[in-house]
Amino acid sequence: MTEQLVFDRPEVIADRATHYCPGCQHGVAQRLVGECLEEFGVVDKTIAVTSIGCSVFLYNYLLVDSVEAPHGRAPAVATGVKRAKPDNIVLAYQGDGDLASIGMAEIMHCANRGERVTIIFVNNTVYGMTGGQMAPTTMIGQKTTTCPGGRCAEREGQPFKMAEILAGLGGVAYSARVAVNNAKNLVKAKRAIKHAFQAQIDNKGFGFVEVLATCPTNWKMTPVAANERIECELIPYFPLGIYKDRLNEGEGC
Amino acid sequence: MASESRIFVKGNEAVVHGALAAGCRCYFGYPITPQNDIPELMSKLMPESGGSFVQAESEVAAANMLLGAAATGTRAMTSSSSPGISLKQEAISYMAGSRLPGVIVNMNRGGPGLGDIGPSQGDYFQSVKGGGHGDYRLLVLGPATCQEAYDLTILAFDLAFKYQNPVMILGDAIIGQMKEPVIPWKPAPVDSNEASDWALTGAKGRPMRLIKSLYLEDGALAAQNIRLRDTYKAMEAEIRAESFETDDAELVVVAYGSIGRIVKSAVRNLRKQGKKVGLYRPITLFPFPAQGLRELAQKGKRFLTIEHNLGQMVEDVKLSMIGLADSDFHGHMPGSIPSPDDFEAPILSALERSAS
Numbered sequence: 027m028t029e030q031l032v033f034d035r036p037e038v039i040a041d042r043a044t045h046y047c048p049g050c051q052h053g054v055a056q057r058l059v060g061e062c063l064e065e066f067g068v069v070d071k072t073i074a075v076t077s078i079g080c081s082v083f084l085y086n087y088l089l090v091d092s093v094e095a096p097h098g099r100a101p102a103v104a105t106g107v108k109r110a111k112p113d114n115i116v117l118a119y120q121g122d123g124d125l126a127s128i129g130m131a132e133i134m135h136c137a138n139r140g141e142r143v144t145i146i147f148v149n150n151t152v153y154g155m156t157g158g159q160m161a162p163t164t165m166i167g168q169k170t171t172t173c174p175g176g177r178c179a180e181r182e183g184q185p186f187k188m189a190e191i192l193a194g195l196g197g198v199a200y201s202a203r204v205a206v207n208n209a210k211n212l213v214k215a216k217r218a219i220k221h222a223f224q225a226q227i228d229n230k231g232f233g234f235v236e237v238l239a240t241c242p243t244n245w246k247m248t249p250v251a252a253n254e255r256i257e258c259e260l261i262p263y264f265p266l267g268i269y270k271d272r273l274n275e276g277e278g279c
Numbered sequence: 280m281a282s283e284s285r286i287f288v289k290g291n292e293a294v295v296h297g298a299l300a301a302g303c304r305c306y307f308g309y310p311i312t313p314q315n316d317i318p319e320l321m322s323k324l325m326p327e328s329g330g331s332f333v334q335a336e337s338e339v340a341a342a343n344m345l346l347g348a349a350a351t352g353t354r355a356m357t358s359s360s361s362p363g364i365s366l367k368q369e370a371i372s373y374m375a376g377s378r379l380p381g382v383i384v385n386m387n388r389g390g391p392g393l394g395d396i397g398p399s400q401g402d403y404f405q406s407v408k409g410g411g412h413g414d415y416r417l418l419v420l421g422p423a424t425c426q427e428a429y430d431l432t433i434l435a436f437d438l439a440f441k442y443q444n445p446v447m448i449l450g451d452a453i454i455g456q457m458k459e460p461v462i463p464w465k466p467a468p469v470d471s472n473e474a475s476d477w478a479l480t481g482a483k484g485r486p487m488r489l490i491k492s493l494y495l496e497d498g499a500l501a502a503q504n505i506r507l508r509d510t511y512k513a514m515e516a517e518i519r520a521e522s523f524e525t526d527d528a529e530l531v532v533v534a535y536g537s538i539g540r541i542v543k544s545a546v547r548n549l550r551k552q553g554k555k556v557g558l559y560r561p562i563t564l565f566p567f568p569a570q571g572l573r574e575l576a577q578k579g580k581r582f583l584t585i586e587h588n589l590g591q592m593v594e595d596v597k598l599s600m601i602g603l604a605d606s607d608f609h610g611h612m613p614g615s616i617p618s619p620d621d622f623e624a625p626i627l628s629a630l631e632r633s634a635s
Binding site: 071095115 | 304307333335336341343345349350351355370377479480482484487490491492
């Protein structure tokens, strides 16, 4: 019996082991992005903006032209790239500390202007690479190195719900929250990422996908337990779904 | 290729016209006095010329938009004034570390802090010594007239791409706000291949490109910093300075930008009184035109540095001539605009000291 390959690696994803910790879902999110770029046939015209933290190494795994942005500024850098090269597909890939804390101004205004860019927002509720500090998306009660007693709403506020917040802005054409914790959600996640790129390709406006993802190392959990946490703790507070979809509406100005 | 027609514009507007002549395709800015004429005129002319104008949400964002546009090999610019330039420094450091070209205009106002909106040269250190984090330099040009603001802006774009490094136009509230006739001229069209070996355009037909300032591998950052050092050394080919009445001068006044121009009037007036004084006006503030100063020092001249601050460029003047000569210093404090008369007494005083 001959072997038949039924599930291959997208060419745009580098053939190398990632540095990500066991059980981390950055690799899954990045693979989905790569699959979407290949299916749209836009790999050759994509320019990626990478950010700070674990996200920065996107450029080691996604083989497209890439530029590194300062902490939180990826939406501004992406704006500059897109304004200079409107015919290219512009992707920014950010984590939660990057996008929802230091870069809150940049994401809000980039989205509000309706920049024709696609932002993939990997939310693992913690600052990963810097060693597990509190993020703007850290759950109430979640212990981190800078909220050792657990995040307290009265002291640190509630976790930001970015997919819902951005959906309220006029320039946003597509905003969704997905998870990659099981096969069913993975399929939905890919569909959402595809729609976020479609919003850019069709010149409809800003496209945004929040991906709930694990950080077993900083959550101090096994990969399996971390995946279960997505289902039991994160999704109830960060509901999955499409919060805005203007793909079938006419173009703006 | 000089044009016959003259335009009557502010220094800020001259910068805009120069940028457009140089092929600037994107401008990203944020309002701050006294440079608002730049974003205002850009908001009209940039779209008319088929380029892109964005009023960013902050100086931070504007500078990062510049970084993004620069990464595509596009001629792009941002402008601001002192407190805003401080906010732009993060992106400027990243641009220097990523070897990205771009033009940044600083119409220096008074500081520190909110200071005032009047002219000052208090940002000299911040401009020529790096400004943001890390070990880098900008190529810095200091115009003294509206015509120079136009000419040096065109030059700034060429040099930014030649050296793949950010270039700063360091003016002040005087040059930004005064109005003069400018003779516009068209430089040669931008070479469409000028960034073809590094710019991000989509990897069609070639391997992916990566523009970054992160160097984690053993020795990689050292190699990058050595490349940067070599670039700054190579920039010395661009050194420019104006010498005025220095041949037979006993005392050479060193001053740049608007203050250099005011000093020039003072020198002219003192020459009429038979005083042997001259002006050396650095135009490239980094790299600093040290060789010209050394040559004057070797001829036995004495020096007085005049600045619109507590004394910043004077350190570079002294370093330039170390072992050969020293320089006196006179600082006109920010908060008022000096006239040529204000400088006569300090120049005469330094002249007397040099004679004794």
